[in-house]
Amino acid sequence: MTLEEEMLNRASKEIAEEIDWGVMAGLLTEGGWERVTVDFGPRMSESTAHEIKEWVRTQCHGQVKSRNKTWLFENSKDATMFILRWS
DSSP states (O other): OOHHHHHHHHHHHHHHHHHHHHHHHHHHHHTTOEEEEOOOGGGOOHHHHHHHHHHHHHHOSSOEEEETTEEEESSHHHHHHHHHHHO
């Protein structure tokens, strides 16, 4: 596989994942999930990402899905606590 083909495959995969995420996020929010967008900016380090992941795992009662700056919460109270803690 050439470098050009590899780059095209990678770009295609990223576009497909972004479309899939958009469709899923739309369906979940229509179904009552809360959408939260948080821009962590330059303060988002690997350790901060790990801290957020651990916080979500231990503090949230419903399901949580995320991609980039968008977080989806099944439980609205989880979304509120996330905003209070991480915004």
